[in-house]
Amino acid sequence: MALIELEGIDRSFQLGDTTVHALAGLDLRIAAGEYVAVMGPSGSGKSTLLNLLGLLDRPQSGTYRLEGRDVTTLSPDEQARVRSARIGFVFQSFHLVPRLTAAENIALPMTLAGILPAERERRVAQALRDFGLEHRADHRPDQLSGGQRQRVAIARATIMQPPLILADEPTGNLDRHTGEEVIHLLEALNANGVTLVVVTHDAALGARARRQLVMEDGRLKQDSTVP
Amino acid sequence: MRLPDILRFARDAATGYPVRTALSVLAMSIGVAAVVLLTALGDGARRYVVGQFSSLGTNLVIVLPGRSGTGGFNPANAITSTPRDLTIDDAGSLRRLPGVRRVAPLAVGTSEIAFGGRLREIMVAGSTAEFIPIRNFELAQGKALPEEDWNRGSPVAIVGAKIRDELFPNQPALGQLIRVGDRRLRVIGVLASTGQGLGMNTDELVIVPVALAQAMFNSNTLFRILIEANSREAIPGVKDATLETLKQRHRGEEDVTVITQDAVLATFDKLLGALTLAVAGIAAISLAVAGILVMNVMLVAVTQRTGEIGLLKALGASGENIRLLFLSEAAMLSAVGAALGYVFGQLGAFVLRQVFPVFPAYPPDWAVFAALATAVGTGLLFGVMPARRAARLDPVQALMRH
Numbered sequence: 098m099a100l101i102e103l104e105g106i107d108r109s110f111q112l113g114d115t116t117v118h119a120l121a122g123l124d125l126r127i128a129a130g131e132y133v134a135v136m137g138p139s140g141s142g143k144s145t146l147l148n149l150l151g152l153l154d155r156p157q158s159g160t161y162r163l164e165g166r167d168v169t170t171l172s173p174d175e176q177a178r179v180r181s182a183r184i185g186f187v188f189q190s191f192h193l194v195p196r197l198t199a200a201e202n203i204a205l206p207m208t209l210a211g212i213l214p215a216e217r218e219r220r221v222a223q224a225l226r227d228f229g230l231e232h233r234a235d236h237r238p239d240q241l242s243g244g245q246r247q248r249v250a251i252a253r254a255t256i257m258q259p260p261l262i263l264a265d266e267p268t269g270n271l272d273r274h275t276g277e278e279v280i281h282l283l284e285a286l287n288a289n290g291v292t293l294v295v296v297t298h299d300a301a302l303g304a305r306a307r308r309q310l311v312m313e314d315g316r317l318k319q320d321s322t323v324p
Numbered sequence: 325m326r327l328p329d330i331l332r333f334a335r336d337a338a339t340g341y342p343v344r345t346a347l348s349v350l351a352m353s354i355g356v357a358a359v360v361l362l363t364a365l366g367d368g369a370r371r372y373v374v375g376q377f378s379s380l381g382t383n384l385v386i387v388l389p390g391r392s393g394t395g396g397f398n399p400a401n402a403i404t405s406t407p408r409d410l411t412i413d414d415a416g417s418l419r420r421l422p423g424v425r426r427v428a429p430l431a432v433g434t435s436e437i438a439f440g441g442r443l444r445e446i447m448v449a450g451s452t453a454e455f456i457p458i459r460n461f462e463l464a465q466g467k468a469l470p471e472e473d474w475n476r477g478s479p480v481a482i483v484g485a486k487i488r489d490e491l492f493p494n495q496p497a498l499g500q501l502i503r504v505g506d507r508r509l510r511v512i513g514v515l516a517s518t519g520q521g522l523g524m525n526t527d528e529l530v531i532v533p534v535a536l537a538q539a540m541f542n543s544n545t546l547f548r549i550l551i552e553a554n555s556r557e558a559i560p561g562v563k564d565a566t567l568e569t570l571k572q573r574h575r576g577e578e579d580v581t582v583i584t585q586d587a588v589l590a591t592f593d594k595l596l597g598a599l600t601l602a603v604a605g606i607a608a609i610s611l612a613v614a615g616i617l618v619m620n621v622m623l624v625a626v627t628q629r630t631g632e633i634g635l636l637k638a639l640g641a642s643g644e645n646i647r648l649l650f651l652s653e654a655a656m657l658s659a660v661g662a663a664l665g666y667v668f669g670q671l672g673a674f675v676l677r678q679v680f681p682v683f684p685a686y687p688p689d690w691a692v693f694a695a696l697a698t699a700v701g702t703g704l705l706f707g708v709m710p711a712r713r714a715a716r717l718d719p720v721q722a723l724m725r726h
Contacts, residue, residue, distance in 0.1 A: 148720050151638065153637070153638060153719040153720050153723070154719075154720050173642070173643055174642040174643060174644065177637065177640050177641060177642040177643070177645075178640065178642070180637075180638065180639070180640045181639070181640020181641075182640070186638045186639070188723070192631070192635045192638075192723070194632055194635070195340075196336055196337070196340040197336070205636075205639055206639045206640055208325065208326075208329045208333070209325050209636065209639055209640050209641045209645060210325075210640060211325050211326050211329075213326075253639070257640070
C-alpha cells in the first residue's frame, strides 16, 4: 500500500480576476520509505503540493489518501491530529519560536500533543544527543548558527516519530557545507525508513534523491521512476 | 495540550513582549485601582456619617414635643391647639415600658458659668444619671449625677473637658463650687473629651439634674426624652408603646413626635450607599476601557505572531489549542493587572487613612470583588475575539508571513 495516494487533485487560487491553477489534475503515489525530490520553477505548484501533502491546504477536488485513509474530508481538528502524529515539517527559514530554547522548540510538538513532561524530557534528551546539540539545549534560536537551527528544526520534526517528513528548501538559507550536513541528517532518517519529500530548486540536491519529480504549471512534467 | 503547558506558553508569550504587556497590565490595574480607591472614598463617607450618628447613642428612640405628622380632625384639637408640654413625669412613665433599658429626660438652655472671677457662656443640659450611658459619653473623673427622685434637683454639676481646662487650669475641678446662672453648684464629675461631632459638643457642656435645669430656665417642658431600647429589634415596639403611653397621658392627643435614630441612619446609609455605587459605576468605565485595550493588544499580538500561529498549526496544534493559548494570555494580562490594581487601590486607601485618620476609607468587599471579577471578565470577553481570529488563521498564509 502506498503511503501517499493523490488522485485528480485540483487546487487553484484567485489572483485578482485571473485564476491560477497551482495544481491541475495531479495524480501521484509515493510508497513508504521513498526519498522524493520535487523540483520545478517558481509557481510550478511544488510548494502547494507540499502544503497539501502536509494537510495545511485543501484541494478543491480530488482525493488524498494518507496511509490508506482519505484525509481530505477530515475536520480541521482531525487534520491537526494527523499532522501532529504522522507528519514532520522542515522549513527553509527554520521557523523556530524565538523565545523558546532549543530544547523547548524540540519539545513543542509533544507539548501541543499533551505528552507528559517526563516523557518529553526523555525524548528531547535523546534527540539532543542524536543531533549533536547537547551543549545547545538552553540556547535560544538567535544564539545558534544556521546549521544548528536547522538541526533543531529537524529534531523537532522527528520528535513525534512521524512516518513522513516534508522539507521545503531545507538548505535554502544555509551555506553549502552546513547544507550538506543537514541533507545527510535527513537522508539518515530516510535510511531508517522515514518517507522523505524534499522541495528544492537545487538540481544537485534533487539529484541525490532516488526519485525526482519535476513540476510545471501544476502538472507533473517528469517522474524519474514510474512505480 | 495540558493546562500547565498552556499557562506556561501563554506566560512566556506575554513576557516575550514586555512593553505591550506592561502597558495593558498598567491600564487594567489603573481601572481596578480606581474602583477600589473611589469606593473606599464613597464607603468611607458613608461609614463616617453612620459612625457620627451612632455616636449619638445606640438603639435610640427620641421623643420631641409637638406633632409633626398630619392627622385628621381631633376633638381635642378643637378645644386646645397648643401642644402639651413634655414633662419629667412623662419621661418617668416610660421607664417601665417593655423593651426599654434606659430613659433620660433632657432640658436644654444656655447660661453662664463662673468660677474664681472667670466667666464663660455655656450650654446646660438638665438630665439624669442615665443620660451619660445613653449618649455614650464617658466620665474622665468623678461620678455621674446622683440616682434620686427626678423632681429633686441636687445642686451638683458635671462639666465638659474644655470648661475644666479653662476654669480650673491648675487645680483639681472635683469638689469646687461654681456658679451657673444664679445657682451655686458643686462639681462632681468631668466628661472625657470627645472632640467635634454631629451631636452636641460635650467639651463645653455642663450637665445638671433635670429638675434643677428646669428651675433655672423657669420652664416645665423638656427639650427631648431619650429612650434606649434593649435591642435593635425592640425599637419599633418601644416607639409604638411610647407614643401610646404619651397619648394616654395627654388625654388622647397625639402631640409628640417619636423618631428613631434608625430611620435617620437608614436614610443616610441609603443615600451614601447609592453615592458609592455611582462612583463605582464611573470607575467601572475605566475597567471597560482597559478591557478594550487588552483586546487591542491581543489583536496586535495575533498579527505579530501570525507566523508562530502557522507553525503551531503545522506542528499539530488544533484550533482549540490556539484559542486557549491566546485566551489564557488575555486572561493573564487582565488577572495580573487586576491583582496589581488591587494592591495599588489598597495602598491608596491606606495613604488616605494615614492622611485623614478620622475618615475610614476602606473599600467595601463587594466593590473589590466586583472590580476583580469585572477585570478578569472583560479580559476574557475581549480576549475571545483575538483568540478566535488566531485560531481561524490559514496555516499556509500564516507560515508565508513569518
